[in-house]
Amino acid sequence: MAEFIRSEGRAADQLRPVRITRHYTVHAEGSVLIEFGGTKVLCTASVEDKVPPHKRGSGEGWVTAEYGMLPRATHKRSDREAAKGKQSGRTQEIQRLIGRSMRAVFDLTLLGERTIQLDCDVIQADGGTRTAAITGAFVAAQDAVNGLLASGKLSQSPIVASVAAISVGVVHGTPLLDLEYTEDSACDTDMNVVMTGAGHFVEVQGTAEGQAFSRTEMNQLLDLAEKGVTELMRLQQEALRNL
Amino acid sequence: MAEFIRSEGRAADQLRPVRITRHYTVHAEGSVLIEFGGTKVLCTASVEDKVPPHKRGSGEGWVTAEYGMLPRATHKRSDREAAKGKQSGRTQEIQRLIGRSMRAVFDLTLLGERTIQLDCDVIQADGGTRTAAITGAFVAAQDAVNGLLASGKLSQSPIVASVAAISVGVVHGTPLLDLEYTEDSACDTDMNVVMTGAGHFVEVQGTAEGQAFSRTEMNQLLDLAEKGVTELMRLQQEALRNL
């Protein structure tokens, strides 16, 4: 089968241009606009001095996430969830994934009885919004934690590792890194991989949209994902080094 | 009473710096980021080839609006309306106001059986979000209509006038133009004024937050609003002249 040709001559194992803009808005303790090509997600981290009921009195904190998409972030307008009166199953699935991914790198006992609430809102969508959200949310969370350390509210960082995520998929038989929307729509297999700085997996979610996928394809996709996440982590650290 | 001193030495009858960025996102038929100082609202216009039930078969179109605020657009995080499962009374009040304001300058018979859906989402809030939304939504709507004219779907513009809006208020006895958040919180009277290019009123919504206001104060506020809206309309036209 002829290899799939990507837009703008992108290689199969190449990320789209990634941009991480910190301090994008002024009120949040962490505020990051992350761009994976045409996908733009605003990730804010809010620190609140309370925890949900199941953590009250435990001395531990909580980290959680919510996800939303502006109605016209997409090619075709989608209905506003607030107007419909409920979040879709897709939205809930994504925000649960972001929350689990962030908690995987937090030591909640070191956070104290406070909550870091991550809000990931898609301003413009072109595939990979959930992986951009995780990658950006980590930077926002780090900024929020740095603020707590700077103000003396925390003496030790509760963040035990970095975390980032990327999508991979098989499109017309070719394994590709960081799918954009047209690739995502055409793919047979779509996989989202969340990894820590130590190269371990936090989440692997692979779905056969068309054909079921083989163990060999799975291994190719995981190889691509490892490459992509390594690159994303370099970009996260670079962004965090700047003021 | 000593006159109220505004931040950054702003005069009582002076707008905050206004910025109108067209084509802010790529998918919508009109997409405008409007900034009134620290208030930033993304206004998109989506054209859909259908109308709500009460217009079906009428040959007329419809123009409507929805409003939202990102959870951490504000100093303190507010709950996500999609997660709570309903829009607040405030949100509904604002989006009804935006919709009426836009319809006031549309000839729906000239629009044909299509809908222009305006989505106004507050990225960052510092007072005056509803007036910024109306002012920006007009530009987005104009871009969407220009697209319909350019593609030949419309032969005559259904927009019969321009529309813009500004807030005015009495703060510590001083009538002020374009209230920012700290002024809005402290004001006795808060008024939102929506006007057409012809200098007529589309909406006047004045509320005594503290002291009731006199007819004299009302007249001072309307004078300020007329001045502010005239300036906003100049900025709208300037933005629309650029590509």
Added chain:
Amino acid sequence: MAEFIRSEGRAADQLRPVRITRHYTVHAEGSVLIEFGGTKVLCTASVEDKVPPHKRGSGEGWVTAEYGMLPRATHKRSDREAAKGKQSGRTQEIQRLIGRSMRAVFDLTLLGERTIQLDCDVIQADGGTRTAAITGAFVAAQDAVNGLLASGKLSQSPIVASVAAISVGVVHGTPLLDLEYTEDSACDTDMNVVMTGAGHFVEVQGTAEGQAFSRTEMNQLLDLAEKGVTELMRLQQEALRNL
């Protein structure tokens, strides 16, 4: 343009017959049926020894309102909001207006930690339901406060002024006072004006339904409203003088 002829030979600046019936139902601390012509609204005031969360422990009280319309109060039956599972934007807008209007004449620190809940339910609608509701709710609230004073629960009235409201509008070019339904449907401009006994404004909400309105029309409408509210306040006081 020929002047608009009103039903039953009513003058442009004339109220419909107003009737205020106190003690309309027996359980509420205040219970008033107010009629503006064919518009009939039952306004009850309920005193509760608790306050909403944002007032707890503040020593202050709260005054709030809810609004409803019986399904067949109108020409055509409208769906029951309780059955639909939510209040319309219009309902929320009106009940927020009533609540703000009542709080404008209350000193909440004098009320103590209790709530006066005003329920305004439209039994029959013929235009002006929100202004009738505000005018009637004030009488119900006064009755409730009188009860608290009589029983010694309050030693000083928290009511610092009277409040009443009327609609005005421009119909076929003629400014009119107290619009009935057919006038309201035909009007170019519709304005609801809430004023205190001192002749100051609490709320001014003007909307151009058709043509935008000029500053001159605005002034004519405010003149009419002042006249109407003055008359309503005389009727409120008259009603309150009787047992």
Added chain:
Amino acid sequence: MAEFIRSEGRAADQLRPVRITRHYTVHAEGSVLIEFGGTKVLCTASVEDKVPPHKRGSGEGWVTAEYGMLPRATHKRSDREAAKGKQSGRTQEIQRLIGRSMRAVFDLTLLGERTIQLDCDVIQADGGTRTAAITGAFVAAQDAVNGLLASGKLSQSPIVASVAAISVGVVHGTPLLDLEYTEDSACDTDMNVVMTGAGHFVEVQGTAEGQAFSRTEMNQLLDLAEKGVTELMRLQQEALRNL
């Protein structure tokens, strides 16, 4: 056991004063205020030229009911169902009962493809609201049908019998007719009985609130109910004879 003494010297088998006021509001095709002592229910009948999905194309009509209670119809204010976003189980139970009771005396094939919607709204409650609602709704429905006959939309009445309802109960060992609120709260057994003009039962709903009841008590209660319903039907006919 000493016999229970009723308020105002009412006999055990005596109804409270019943008043049926037709044409209480002006818009509905039938509009009846029915009073059983201190219980006041507004029953409107609305005729709509459509039927619910399960009747579409059947040639048959539909009769249905909704029930509501104004928040301060009762001693203590109850939350507004529209604000809470759902009807209580009690409300649904009552409106289903009213609907079944009305359909029991309608020949839906004679009604044609139209709906008679009965709205029963309690203005003031003092026990027996559901039985008052059924008794009043029948009169409103009859008025609506008479209108359809008078206008020639129907040539034959779809109403095949009259229907009325009354509550009975055992209070402190004494079987009583037409319980008022204080009796209802104190009763061991509470029964609502819906009957046709032919003396047959449409609904019998008996509930032991305290002690379970014997077959003998059941028979005493049914005797009382038959007496009460017979009297109510006389009052319905009397009301319908007047203009």
Added chain:
Amino acid sequence: MAEFIRSEGRAADQLRPVRITRHYTVHAEGSVLIEFGGTKVLCTASVEDKVPPHKRGSGEGWVTAEYGMLPRATHKRSDREAAKGKQSGRTQEIQRLIGRSMRAVFDLTLLGERTIQLDCDVIQADGGTRTAAITGAFVAAQDAVNGLLASGKLSQSPIVASVAAISVGVVHGTPLLDLEYTEDSACDTDMNVVMTGAGHFVEVQGTAEGQAFSRTEMNQLLDLAEKGVTELMRLQQEALRNL
């Protein structure tokens, strides 16, 4: 009129085969599968060490019930209530009936501040699900109470009588005991009768689905119900005697 012939040669006053299986699932404090012919209801009793707000601090307990039906328990699939976002009026009516029936045989002061929550879920439906649910829920509740007694959490049983329920109805003129689905659909009158071990009534709910019913028919139905409930109580006791 020829007598109605029942399936499998069942006599008019004969129950369907009844099976009561205790310990059907392992986690609940009481877990009973009850079968009335083809109707199968799983009734679980859960003991919780808390009470609803209206009982807090009272020293009394609470007994309540919820009812559900699996989507394909019936001939035609019905929508899942959890997916629709609300329980139907029918569901609420039934679970309120089960709750009242159970509370009728409980002395809540002897239960202490705990709740027995009964969940009645219909696995397969063939008429009479609510009466099977009541009959089975009593056995589950008894098992839960026996557990509390065995563990010493209670020293005296709060259950003061047994309770069971059966449906009766008039089908084509014949009074029948324990209606199955096809009989229920065809019946003129449908009555659910809940009785205590002492032979007294807890609930009688009779509804004329077609023709209104006479006092004579009512008496015949009550006779049948008494016979049926007596038999059900024998089966409950038999089931409880086994381990």
Added chain:
Amino acid sequence: MAEFIRSEGRAADQLRPVRITRHYTVHAEGSVLIEFGGTKVLCTASVEDKVPPHKRGSGEGWVTAEYGMLPRATHKRSDREAAKGKQSGRTQEIQRLIGRSMRAVFDLTLLGERTIQLDCDVIQADGGTRTAAITGAFVAAQDAVNGLLASGKLSQSPIVASVAAISVGVVHGTPLLDLEYTEDSACDTDMNVVMTGAGHFVEVQGTAEGQAFSRTEMNQLLDLAEKGVTELMRLQQEALRNL
């Protein structure tokens, strides 16, 4: 690290006893009770002659799933989703997974414009409910398709492969097949794997609950899953061979 000892001496790569009971209830076109040890899920397949809006007129069918858990399927009672008025994020995530898994083995063009609705209701939970649901739902779907073939409504089966699912996880450092509840609660990594009869992957969902997992662990888990799914498919076929 010492190897984790499983209950009842189960080997690390051993399934719990699996039981598949077809025709468990009578109304559904497919009805299967599947048991993985103490986990019991009722899976019904309902055939409906309609498709959701996005498939109307396409000539294609649809396969979808819903998932629920009886309130007391678990150790501690969980609130009924129908009573809460919404399905949890977890429920939606699971039912979306089941739906995608089933569609992966259906050729929707061969199904014609009809829907197969799979309802998976957990009667008793002890870990692995979603994988049991997928495995059982396939058998129910096969029964429903066989019925369509037998009745001549379909001439060719739309099922193109079999599908089954199993959970695997790392508990205290040991990779285990088919986690039961206590293992699931203690695990560091939890992975659900859905595979076709051809040995390809439909879904792989791995989550690090505690420690992130290495590529080596991932490979061990996938090996275990392949073994387990192969065994489950043998049991599915065996069950389907019986009448």
